[in-house]
Amino acid sequence: MTRVQEIPLNATMQPMPLRSGERVETFRIAYDSLDGVRIGGWYCVPRASHIAPPYPGLLIVPGYISEPTLPKSWAKLGYASVGVAPRGKLGSNQQYNPGYPGLLVDNMVDRNTYAYRGFYVDAARAVDFLLGRPEVDHARIGVHGASQGGALTITTAALRPDAITCGAAGAPFLCGYLDAPRLSRSYPYEEITEYLRAYPERAAAVRETLNYFDGINFGPRIRCPMLLYVGLQDDVCAPETGFALHDALSCPKEILSYAGCAHDAGGIWAAPRVQAFLAEHLQPAGALVSA
């Protein structure tokens, strides 16, 4: 991250009238990240006529096969919101495009070139984008996502403990991911099972690499309050890995668990809890406007 901070952000914002409305203005954004890769995303900000600035910032991080979120609904609540597309996703795949399946195992034998080295940094750099916006209150920036978005919530909060106020992570992927493939036959972890079946002699190198990227190992670096939520029958990200992450956190923390739920992680019940948690720590004005 020291090296990354020396890279100029070169942020650009392109208004998107088609995706804007009376209450929210939407921009397509881009900025530079590690290895000179240009990262894209969406930025949705309340119109001043709807809610006056400053706004809390909210970074929405995407799932493994999801498109980057266009976070208009969060902006309506009063957040200046970024939906980031880390490298390889649509909008950020001109220079790096390992595909799906592919991303999870791309250069998995080498921590210096493994896919998630740049991917994690790309998400964390979105915090710098928010810090560069005059309408954003730099003391109130949160991060939220589920699945791979849950993993990126953890790594971003850990890599930017100076800037992140709180984080909410659902069904966190990439936690305990030396063990997780043994607990699942579902993609994306199945990619690792397939890779090691084809190249069993590379297991030691894979193990060494993944230790550098395991979300559980990022946990102790997090200082802000964190909300986790998991499904107790999650076939994609086994609940054991979510609880292991929870154990590794030394920050203020809470974990919600939902019986009978899978990778949805009890979303219908968790979503209002997430919204309340973010509002408690980030204090958006949207609730006052709606009242």
Added chain:
Amino acid sequence: MITADIEAFWDAIDAELAALPAAAELEPMPLHSTDTATLYFVRLTSIGPYRISGYYSVPRTPRPAPGLLLTPRYGSVNHIPDFHDRERYAVLQLIHRGQRLADEPFAAEYPGLLTLGIESPETYVYRGIVADCLRGMEFLRAQPETGKIGVQGDDLALMTAARRPEVAAILASDLMLYRLLDAAARSDAYPVEEINDYLRAQPERRASVADTLRYFDPLYHVGRIRAQTMLPSGDDAAWLQPLRDALGTHAQEYRITHRGAEDNDTLDAWLAGQLGAEPRSRFLQNV
């Protein structure tokens, strides 16, 4: 009820498909094959002509397996079929035009795909996408290892089954094209919000958008379906009632609990029962 203009529109698409050889290519994917199933990357020609693709997995058993077509999700990426499905079914995950691995020369944008060419039924991108699904069903039907065939997905599953009577069972959820203008009036969530964005920018096109969507709304097609059709419903049970009415006795209803594992197990068991396969849970209980 399907009207004569809609029927003629889709008959013409069937004729276009019939005039084009599928020119199927199957390429083994050993990295993603297992002891119990062989995976192939499939390429097919659909209308346009356009080269589409898919993942086709065949169980390593000597007897025919039930076939299962998984219609594409709304998004750029489709997963390889699930391990448990691959052990039970000859399963094709179709990849429609514009999605990754079928994105040359056309790469779909998200958001954007849902309104692409929506000015008329002839230009709407879903004309080609539904044809892609029909082509996928034709491919699956032609494979000697497939027995009964089911289809699982969203509106595309219903549209495919309506046009291909060989389908034995349908599991359709998370509908997007069904009553889309009504849905857009109730929601600001993407992808439905794409319609609101479009009509906010071009309100004078509402009538033509409504006319286009009529051709692609499964409500006007499911009257042709003769297979048992499972329609999981959310908390607003009345939302799907017109569709159930159009399906008549073929409609099966399940009220989702929002506990994803329980819902998935219930629906998996229903589909497996229809196709003569064993039910499976994706969650590994004893590891």
